[in-house]
Structures are given as C-alpha cells and as structure tokens.
Amino acid sequence: xxxxALIFCQVYHKAMVKVLEEFKRIPEIKKxxxxxxxxxxxxxxxxxxxxxLYDAFAKKIDPIEGIVKTNTHVIMKSWEK
Amino acid sequence: xxxxxIFYIIFANILWSLIPVIVFGLFNEISIITIxxxxxxxxxxILMIIAVLVTYINNKYSSSQPLRLKDLFKFAYxxxxxxxxxxxxxxxxxxxxxxxxxxxxxxxxxxxxxSISLTMIGFQIAVIFIAIYEHGAQSEKLDKFKGLYIIxxxxxxGIIILVKSQESARFSLIGFFYIILFxxxxxxxxxxxxxxxxxxxxxxxxxxxxxxxxxxxxxxxSFTFFTxxILMIPFIFIIYLIPVQTDLTSEIGHxxxxxxxxxxxxxxxxxxxxxxxxxxxPYLLIFIAYAKWSxxxxxxxxxxxxxxxxxxxxxIFFGVLFGVDSFPTxxxxxxxxxxxxxxxxxxxxxxxxxxxxxxxxSKKNGTLQGLSLKIIKFSGVxxxxxxxxxxxxxxxxxxxxxxxxxxxxxxxxxKLKEIKNIKILFINEIIKIKS
Numbered sequence: 001x002x003x004x005a006l007i008f009c010q011v012y013h014k015a016m017v018k019v020l021e022e023f024k025r026i027p028e029i030k031k032x033x034x035x036x037x038x039x040x041x042x043x044x045x046x047x048x049x050x051x052x053l054y055d056a057f058a059k060k061i062d063p064i065e066g067i068v069k070t071n072t073h074v075i076m077k078s079w080e081k
Numbered sequence: 082x083x084x085x086x087i088f089y090i091i092f093a094n095i096l097w098s099l100i101p102v103i104v105f106g107l108f109n110e111i112s113i114i115t116i117x118x119x120x121x122x123x124x125x126x127i128l129m130i131i132a133v134l135v136t137y138i139n140n141k142y143s144s145s146q147p148l149r150l151k152d153l154f155k156f157a158y159x160x161x162x163x164x165x166x167x168x169x170x171x172x173x174x175x176x177x178x179x180x181x182x183x184x185x186x187x188x189x190x191x192x193x194x195x196s197i198s199l200t201m202i203g204f205q206i207a208v209i210f211i212a213i214y215e216h217g218a219q220s221e222k223l224d225k226f227k228g229l230y231i232i233x234x235x236x237x238x239g240i241i242i243l244v245k246s247q248e249s250a251r252f253s254l255i256g257f258f259y260i261i262l263f264x265x266x267x268x269x270x271x272x273x274x275x276x277x278x279x280x281x282x283x284x285x286x287x288x289x290x291x292x293x294x295x296x297x298x299x300x301x302x303s304f305t306f307f308t309x310x311i312l313m314i315p316f317i318f319i320i321y322l323i324p325v326q327t328d329l330t331s332e333i334g335h336x337x338x339x340x341x342x343x344x345x346x347x348x349x350x351x352x353x354x355x356x357x358x359x360x361x362x363p364y365l366l367i368f369i370a371y372a373k374w375s376x377x378x379x380x381x382x383x384x385x386x387x388x389x390x391x392x393x394x395x396x397i398f399f400g401v402l403f404g405v406d407s408f409p410t411x412x413x414x415x416x417x418x419x420x421x422x423x424x425x426x427x428x429x430x431x432x433x434x435x436x437x438x439x440x441x442x443s444k445k446n447g448t449l450q451g452l453s454l455k456i457i458k459f460s461g462v463x464x465x466x467x468x469x470x471x472x473x474x475x476x477x478x479x480x481x482x483x484x485x486x487x488x489x490x491x492x493x494x495x496k497l498k499e500i501k502n503i504k505i506l507f508i509n510e511i512i513k514i515k516s
Contacts, residue, residue, distance in 0.1 A: 004466075006466070006468070008506075023512075024512065029514055030513075030514055031511065031513055032511075032514065033509075033511055033512070034509040034510040034511075034512070035439070035506040035507065035508060035509065036506070036507040036509055037504065037505055037506035037507060038504055038506065039506055042439065042506070071470065072470060073468040073469060073470030073471070073472065073475070074468065075466045075467070075468060075475075076466075076467045076468065076469055077453070077466070077467045078464060078465065078466050078467075079453050079454065079457045079465040079466075080287065080288060080291075080463065080464045080465075081279055081284055081287055081457055081462075081463065081464075
C-alpha cells in the first residue's frame with residue numbers, strides 16, 4: 001500500500017536552489033513546492049512502506065546541507081473535487 | 082496534458098463560432114424556433130444517452146467503483162447551495178430558458194436582422210458586463226491589465242459599429258435591441274453556469290470514482306436543454322396569442338408550419354452540423370477538459386474566460402471568409418488584431434492575479450469527521466489531505482484573485498468553529514518530478 005508523506009522544510013538563505021536540485025534527484029519525491037511562509041519547501045513523497053519512508057528521509061533528505069528544519073506529516077486520507 | 086485541455090477549449094470555441102455562418106442560410110427557409118427546438122431537443126437526448134453509455138462502460142469495463150444512474154439523477158433533485166439553495170431542477174430550468182433558449186432566440190433574431198459582425202459585439206459587451214459584475218461582487222480586482230482589456234474591447238466594438246453603420250440595410254435600432262437582449266441573456270448564462278457546487282455526497286462519489294464528473298456534466302447540460310425547451314413551448318404560445326405583431330410572432334407562426342415536415346428539416350446537413358458539430362462535440366470537449374483539468378495551473382474557469390473571445394473572432398472571420406458578411410479588409414485586420422491582443426491581456430491579468438496556496442489547519446479535538454468534506458465544498462478549495470503530524474489538515478487553495486482568497490480564508494474557513502489555527506503557505510513554484 002502506497003504511503004504518501006509531506007515534508008515541510010525550512011531552508012538556509014541562499015541554499016534554496018541547491019536543496020531543490022537535490023530533491024529532484026530523489027526518486028521517492030514526486031512533487032516539490034517552493035513556498036512563502038513558515039516553510040520554504042514542501043516535498044511530496046510516495047513510498048510503499050514505512051521502512052522505505054524512513055530510508056528516503058534518513059538517508060537521502062536529512063543529510064542535505066542547507067535544510068534547517070523539517071516537519072513531516074503522513075497523509076491519512078485525501079479528498080479532491 | 083494541460084495543453085491538450087486548452088486546445089479542447091479553443092477547438093470548442095471555434096466550432097461555436099461557425100454557428101452564425103451555418104444558420105445564416107437557413108433563416109429564409111426555416112423558423113429560428115424550429116432550429117432552436119431541433120438543436121437543443123436532439124442534443125439533449127444524445128447527451129443523455131452518452132451519459133448513460135459512459136456510466137455503463139465504466140461499470141462494465143473499468144475496475145474502479147461502479148457509478149449508479151440513481152445517484153446521477155438524484156442530484157437533480159438536491160439543493161444547489163450556490164444558487165439561492167434552489168433545487169437543481171429549477172436551476173436548470175432558469176439557466177436553460179433564460180441563459181440558453183432566450184439567448185439563442187435573440188442571437189438568431191439579431192443575426193437575421195443585422196449582420197454577423199455586428200451581432201458578435203454582444204460577446205464583447207457580455208465580457209465587459211461580466212468584468213463589471215465581478216468587480217462589483219468583489220470577486221475580482223480591476224487591475225491595469227483588465228482595465229486595458231476592457232478599453233480595447235470597447236474600441237473594437239466602436240470600430241465594428243462604425244464600419245457597419247455604413248450599411249444602412251442591416252443597421253437598425255431593432256437589430257441593436259436584439260443584440261442588447263442577447264447580451265443580457267449571455268451575461269446571465271456566463272455568470273449562472275458557474276453557480277454549481279458539489280454536495281458532500283457527490284464529493285464522496287468523485288473520490289471513489291473521478292469519472293462521476295463526466296456523466297454528471299452531461300446530465301446537467303441535457304437537463305438544462307430539456308427544461309429550456311419545455312419552458313419555451315408555453316412562452317412561444319403566449320407570445321403568439323399577444324395581439325402585437327413582432328419578429329418573434331412571425332417566427333412562431335413559421336415554426337407551427339415547419340412542424341409538418343420536421344423530420345426533413347432535421348436531416349438537413351446544416352441542422353445536423355448544428356447538433357453534432359456545434360453542440361454535442363464542443364460540449365463533450367469542454368467537459369473532458371473540465372474533468373481532466375490539472376489543479377496546479379490557471380483554473381479551467383480562468384482559461385475559459387481568456388479564450389471566450391475566440392468565438393466572436395471566429396464568427397467575424399468565418400462570416401467574411403464564407404461570404405456571408407462583408408467587412409472592409411483593413412478594418413477586419415484591425416478588429417481581429419485588437420481582439421487577439423485582448424486574449425493576451427486577459428492571460429496576463431489572470432496569471433498575475435491567481436493565488437495558489439496551502440493552508441495548514443489545526444483543529445479542535447473530536448472534529449475530524451466531516452470537517453474535510455465541509456471545507457472541500459468551499460469555492461477555491463481543490464483538495465484536502467487529512468494528516469498525522471503537527472497539523473491536522475492540509476488544504477490546497479487556488480483562487481482567481483487575492484480578494485477571493487481573503488474571503489475564503491477569513492470569511493469561510495476561519496469562521497468554522499472546529500478550526501483552532503491556520504497557517505498560510507503561498508506557493509511560488511511547483512516542480513513536478515518525472516519518476
């Protein structure tokens with residue numbers, strides 16, 4: 001079963017482009033949003049298990065230089081119209 | 082995918098713009114009431130059959146959730162919360178009669194008495210009326226691009242009137258009167274067609290199977306055609322009984338005499354083209370574009386507003402091209418150029434005013450159930466995710482202007498008693514990553 005998660009990131013000033021480039025290389029990330037507000041970037045992740053989610057985050061996202069803080073949410077249910 | 086959807090809207094508008102050229106030759110032989118009756122009655126039946134077929138094919142060949150015809154017809158009797166809480170069936174009747182039937186009656190009368198290019202100013206005036214209405218309704222800002230857009234439209238209308246005033250035979254006060262009535266009905270149609278929102282139950286159905294949107298739209302438009310035609314029957318009967326001879330009275334008399342050979346009229350290529358080429362096919366294109374619209378760009382409504390001017394451009398161009406209307410070449414190029422400029426200006430206006438944002442909501446305990454469905458019903462909300470984490474709900478919002486955005490956040494969402502806190506994150510850029 002696919003798990004969808006959202007990773008909100010605060011990024012260092014001037015590190016934005018680098019962080020976005022790094023995100024583009026991570027296959028689990030399906031969409032990236034550049035934001036204005038409390039967070040600078042939102043990454044939408046799709047994985048098949050919680051282990052995969054942990055690997056994607058711990059091994060690929062967390063080590064990226066320039067990310068100050070992350071806040072991860074897992075999507076329980078989505079509605080569209 | 083989005084380019085394909087935009088192409089569908091352009092193509093649908095081009096097909097609609099062929100209507101004046103097609104019907105112009107029919108006016109001497111067939112009543113405009115007969116043309117309208119056949120066009121909308123037959124199209125209504127075919128669109129209804131297509132809706133049933135789409136439902137059948139989905140249920141038979143798709144692995145997704147089956148659609149029930151009962152659900153699709155049930156919505157016609159539910160209340161439309163965006164239109165005075167009237168039942169949908171009454172909304173369809175009002176939209177069908179005033180927005181479609183009367184609009185086309187006055188459009189055809191204007192075409193018959195004046196000329197194609199002069200009648201087409203009705204589209205431009207309607208666009209101006211809608212812009213004024215939106216400004217008055219506080220939903221859209223009248224920025225410099227929209228201001229310039231309106232000025233150029235007024236200028237192009239002025240050129241058309243000036244050119245056509247040289248032809249005394251087809252320039253009359255009564256022709257203008259029909260153009261104004263057509264414009265008012267068209268304005269009403271454009272404003273009212275968007276007063277439609279999904280109920281909670283429908284949102285559940287859409288999330289079970291997205292295809293639901295397509296037969297729903299088909300049923301909506303076929304009901305609108307049917308109810309419009311049903312109301313037209315007593316209307317023409319009353320007009321016929323009034324002892325004042327008008328253009329409409331003679332058209333109604335002609336319609337009664339047309340009834341004896343209605344099947345032969347139906348089989349004429351012009352009528353068949355009107356039904357299939359200029360009604361069923363363009364509506365199907367528009368519905369497909371609407372149902373498959375990508376949520377991360379300009380809205381379907383915005384693109385529709387931008388491209389709506391294609392219809393008068395095409396109408397004037399095809400009128401001259403097929404020799405049905407005359408227009409001096411140098412003025413024709415100026416008018417077409419100005420109208421194309423308005424498309425660009427409208428695009429700039431819509432692009433600079435759109436607001437894309439995420440709202441992170443925190444809710445009070447014990448309120449999650451039902452809250453998502455309550456929020457997704459609001460106009461401007463496109464998707465909702467229920468979350469596990471610091472925040473409870475993520476709302477994707479896309480509005481045509483900052484005014485609409487403020488209204489949605491402050492007047493709608495913030496006023497919900499279940500909401501504890503809202504965090505706004507404006508989207509600057511969306512980067513889609515190919516997997």
